[in-house]
Amino acid sequence: MLEIIDLHKTxxxxxxxxxxxxxxxxxxxxxxxxxxxxxxxGAGKSTLLNAVAGTWLVDSGTIAIDGVNVTRLPExxxxxxxxxxxxxxxxxxAATMQIEENLALALRxxxxxTLRVGITAAERDQYRELLKILGLGLENRLTTKVGLLSGGxxxxxxxLMATLQKPKLLLLDEHTAALDPKTAAKxxxxxxxxxxxxxxxxxxxxxxMRDAIAHGNRLIMMYDGRIVVDVSGEEKHRLTVEDxxxxxxxxxxxxxxxxxxxxx
Amino acid sequence: xxxxxxxxxxxxxxxxVWGVMAIGLYITYKLLDIADLTVDGSFCTGGAVGVMLITxxxxxxxxxxxxxxxxxxxxLVTGLLHTACGIxxxxxxxxxxxxxxxxxxxxxxxxxxxxxxxNKYDLLVSLRYLQDVTKGTRGFWQHxxxxxxLFTVVIIAVLYWFFGTELxxxxxxxxxxxxxxxxxxxxxxxxxxxxxxxSNGLVALSGALLSQYQSFADINMGRGAIVIGLAAVIxxxxxxxxxxxxxxxxxLAVAVGSIIYYVVIQAxxxxxxxxxxxxxxxxxxxxxxxxxxxxxxxxxxxxPTTKGGANxx
Numbered sequence: 001m002l003e004i005i006d007l008h009k010t011x012x013x014x015x016x017x018x019x020x021x022x023x024x025x026x027x028x029x030x031x032x033x034x035x036x037x038x039x040x041x042g043a044g045k046s047t048l049l050n051a052v053a054g055t056w057l058v059d060s061g062t063i064a065i066d067g068v069n070v071t072r073l074p075e076x077x078x079x080x081x082x083x084x085x086x087x088x089x090x091x092x093x094a095a096t097m098q099i100e101e102n103l104a105l106a107l108r109x110x111x112x113x114t115l116r117v118g119i120t121a122a123e124r125d126q127y128r129e130l131l132k133i134l135g136l137g138l139e140n141r142l143t144t145k146v147g148l149l150s151g152g153x154x155x156x157x158x159x160l161m162a163t164l165q166k167p168k169l170l171l172l173d174e175h176t177a178a179l180d181p182k183t184a185a186k187x188x189x190x191x192x193x194x195x196x197x198x199x200x201x202x203x204x205x206x207x208x209m210r211d212a213i214a215h216g217n218r219l220i221m222m223y224d225g226r227i228v229v230d231v232s233g234e235e236k237h238r239l240t241v242e243d244x245x246x247x248x249x250x251x252x253x254x255x256x257x258x259x260x261x262x263x264x
Numbered sequence: 265x266x267x268x269x270x271x272x273x274x275x276x277x278x279x280x281v282w283g284v285m286a287i288g289l290y291i292t293y294k295l296l297d298i299a300d301l302t303v304d305g306s307f308c309t310g311g312a313v314g315v316m317l318i319t320x321x322x323x324x325x326x327x328x329x330x331x332x333x334x335x336x337x338x339x340l341v342t343g344l345l346h347t348a349c350g351i352x353x354x355x356x357x358x359x360x361x362x363x364x365x366x367x368x369x370x371x372x373x374x375x376x377x378x379x380x381x382x383n384k385y386d387l388l389v390s391l392r393y394l395q396d397v398t399k400g401t402r403g404f405w406q407h408x409x410x411x412x413x414l415f416t417v418v419i420i421a422v423l424y425w426f427f428g429t430e431l432x433x434x435x436x437x438x439x440x441x442x443x444x445x446x447x448x449x450x451x452x453x454x455x456x457x458x459x460x461x462x463s464n465g466l467v468a469l470s471g472a473l474l475s476q477y478q479s480f481a482d483i484n485m486g487r488g489a490i491v492i493g494l495a496a497v498i499x500x501x502x503x504x505x506x507x508x509x510x511x512x513x514x515x516l517a518v519a520v521g522s523i524i525y526y527v528v529i530q531a532x533x534x535x536x537x538x539x540x541x542x543x544x545x546x547x548x549x550x551x552x553x554x555x556x557x558x559x560x561x562x563x564x565x566x567x568p569t570t571k572g573g574a575n576x577x
Contacts, residue, residue, distance in 0.1 A: 053447070079449030092447065094440035097433075102444075105437050108430055109449040115426075118433035161448070 001201040002029040002169055007051055007061035021047040022058065023225035029169075034195055034202045036212040038244070039222035045205045046087075048222070049171045052203070054078040066168045080110030083162030083200075085155065085175040092158030095147030099138060099157065102146055103127045106161035130160055134190060152183035156190060163194050170195065172204040176211075188215070209241045223252045268534035273394055273409060275530035279523030280412035281389065281473045282492055286500075286522045287419060287515055288466030289493035295427075296439040296459045298346075301357030303467045303493060305364030306338040307486030310468025311475035312371040315378045318385050318476075328388075328472050335468020336461040338364060343457030368483055377482040380475065387476045408477060415473070416519045419466065424512040426462075435459055467493075488544050491551050496522035498554040 009022040021044050029035060039045050051058050052065075054075035062071045065081045086092050093102050104119040124142060131139035134156045138149075146154060155175055162170060172191065176184035192215060195202050206212050212219055219236050221229035221244070228251035231239065285307060292300040310331040317327035338360055345356035372378045382392045389408040396402040404410060426432045437445040438455040445452050467489070475481040500514075500521030508517045529547075533540055 074451075075446045076449050076451045079447055082447075084447045086443075086447075091441070091443050094437050094444055096440045097436060101433060101436075105433060105445075105448050105450070108434075111449075113430040113434045113450070115429045115431055118428050118430050 001031045001033070001066055002027070002052070002203075003062075003064040004028070004048075004052070005062045007048070007063070008059045009047060009051060009056075010059060020225050022051060022061075025061070025222075025225070025227055027220070027227060029201055029203070032199050032201055033218055034200075034216035035204070035218045035220060036216040037203060037205045037220050037222065038207070038209060038212045043222040044225040045222050046173055047225075049173050049203060049205060052169070053082055053084055053171055081168040082171060083109075083165075083167030083169070084171045085158045085162050085173065087174040087177050089151035089154040089158070089178055092161065093146045093154050096145060098143045098145055099131075099149075100124060100127055100142040102157065103130075103161060103164060106164045109165045130164070133193075134160065135186075150183075152179050152187060155179060155183075155187050159187065159191060159194065163198060163200065166198055166200070168201065170200045170202040172202065174205050174207060177207055191215075209244050213239050213241070213244070221248060221251065223248070228252065268531055271530050271534055272527065273398070273407075274391060275526045276523050277389070277391075277394060277408035277412055277477065278474075279526035280409060280416055280519065281470060281477055282526065283416055283470075283496060283519035283522035284412075284419060284473065285467045285470035285489060286493040286496035286518045287416075287423070288463040288470065289490065290497050290515065290518050291423075291459055291463040291466075293494065293497060294439075295436055296456060298353040298439075298456070298460070299357070299490070300339075300342065300460060300463060301354060301490055302338055302342045302360045302364075302460070302464055303357075303489045304486045305361035305368065306335045306464040306467045307471040307474075307489040308368045308481070308483060309334050309338055309364055309371065309486075310471030311481035311485050312368045312378070312471075313468070314472030315380050315475045315481040316371055316373070318380060318387075319378070324386060324388055324476075328469060331468045331472035332465040335471075336465040338468070339461035339464030340457060342464070343460040346460075347453035347456055365483070372481060372483070376484075377480055379480040382479050389473055389477045390479065391477055392479070412473065415469075416516075420512055420515045420519070423515060427511060431458075488547065491544075491547050492522075492525065495525050495547060495551045495554070498551065499524050502554065 004025060004027040007022045007025040011017070011019045011021055025044070025048060037045050037048070050056070052063055054070065054073060057072065062069060064070065065078070068081070070078050070081070084092070094105070100119055104123060107123065127142060128139045136153055136156060138153065138157065146157065149157065159175070175191070176187050179187060188211060191204075194200070202216070204216065213236075217236065218232035219229070219239065220227050229247050285303065289300070289303060292298045313331040313334045314327045317330055318324055341363075342356045342360040345351045345359060346353045351359070369376070380387070382390050387393070389411045391408070393402055393406045394408050397404055397407045427436060434445065434450045435455045435458060437448070437450060438452045439459070442452045445455075471486065474485065497518050498521070500517030500519075503521070503524070504513070504517035508514050529543060532538055532546065533543070
């Protein structure tokens with residue numbers, strides 16, 4: 001479903017701020033794979049997701065989604081294949097627009113935007129049904145401006161928007177990191193439910209090792225712009241946090257510095 | 265006082281004509297979050313094109329259509345400078361505006377102004393018609409308030425429809441959150457260019473109407489147009505912001521804001537006898553104050569609110 005071959009990306013080349021963010025990343029995801037991605041700060045996790053999403057173009061390497069080479073495609077054209085939820089709850093929704101307007105924009109992802117009416121009555125019923133899944137009472141607030149919702153509500157809505165048109169690939173960039181623990185757990189649970197229901201191929205970055213172990217059928221760890229650990233199936237099931245820490249030390253030759261990876 | 269009352273219908277008419285420009289500005293300033301300085305040039309472009317075409321024997325409606333197209337072309341230039349050339353929006357507008365100075369002069373046959381003889385041509389809006397209606401020699405339907413008001417209503421209706429369509433919604437999303445828009449497959453660059461074109465089309469239409477109203481086009485007629493437009497947008501928002509939630513009503517608020525602006529200016533001129541050369545300074549100060557007050561209020565008066573969900577690095 002996703003095939004990444006030898007990606008390289010360097011930011012600010014030739015300056016003092018030069019930073020090699022991706023240093024030869026290759027990764028192949030099968031249809032229905034749910035991969036959790038972990039790694040310390042600056043390891044290249046978000047860079048990898050942004051490279052796939054097309055936030056900017058990579059220096060070299062190829063990215064193919066479902067057999068289509070998207071390496072040179074601009075972000076908005078790749079959106080046809082990709083659903084995204086960002087770390088910042090403000091980023092995935094338009095605050096000054098209504099809940100139903102946001103959903104209507106998402107329903108038309110990958111389609112030509114015409115001069116037909118932006119939201120039909122039939123859609124509204126569909127939205128009401130879908131919002132019920134979230135269990136946040138949003139189904140009765142279709143015309144509420146999204147800016148009035150809490151971070152958790154916005155993140156849940158973004159998740160719904162990302163999956164409204166079934167994406168070939170779902171990219172979750174630490175989408176629960178900015179939420180309080182209780183809300184984060186709820187959003188993650190909804191995430192799991194939608195992924196199972198639609199059988200979505202997913203890349204999920206998380207800072208939380210327990211979440212990384214508990215969710216998905218495969219786990220990759222990044223360090224210094226490379227994938228250093230890649231476990232799946234039974235092996236992944238049996239992983240513990242301690243295992244991950246020792247795997248990380250072995251791969252990187254140093255102890256894990258980030259406390260956040262241990263917490264939770 | 266009586267001079268003010270006599271001038272009132274004229275001020276309202278002028279406010280309505282400028283209101284069309286302010287509605288255009290609302291699209292870029294409020295919906296796309298771009299302060300588009302092109303308008304100072306494209307307003308005059310509309311007036312110049314309108315006057316030259318009418319004096320050249322062109323149908324008055326056709327002249328308005330061409331004026332709109334000319335304005336849209338100016339918006340296209342600004343849009344391409346911004347999106348295809350990566351120039352910041354403000355600077356793109358300034359560049360187009362500067363270039364338009366020469367273009368506008370060229371349109372007017374290298375003259376700084378061109379007059380339009382009301383007696384020779386059938387116009388849509390004219391100060392003369394206003395006087396004629398008052399005297400009873402013309403029907404009320406030729407009163408500039410009626411004609412310009414009709415234009416305003418039709419424009420608001422068309423924009424209300426457009427911004428409710430799939431394309432219009434995607435344009436609003438582009439201004440509201442470009443990141444989200446791109447993630448939802450929206451071509452934000454295309455939408456910015458489109459928005460700038462629609463906006464400047466309306467601005468040029470307003471310029472064409474004003475040149476008919478005042479019977480001439482002048483190379484300086486658009487100077488400070490953006491400030492007048494912003495004044496209308498802000499006045500409309502301050503007065504009607506709490507009650508007008510619907511998009512059509514918000515546009516109406518802009519038009520009414522423009523009328524209020526011109527009535528106030530007229531009042532200041534008539535009642536205080538201030539030299540009209542100071543009006544631009546007055547406008548600038550008023551707009552600066554209206555823009556600054558919400559900022560000061562948030563900074564010094566409102567208590568800081570803590571929101572859930574700290575921003576992790």
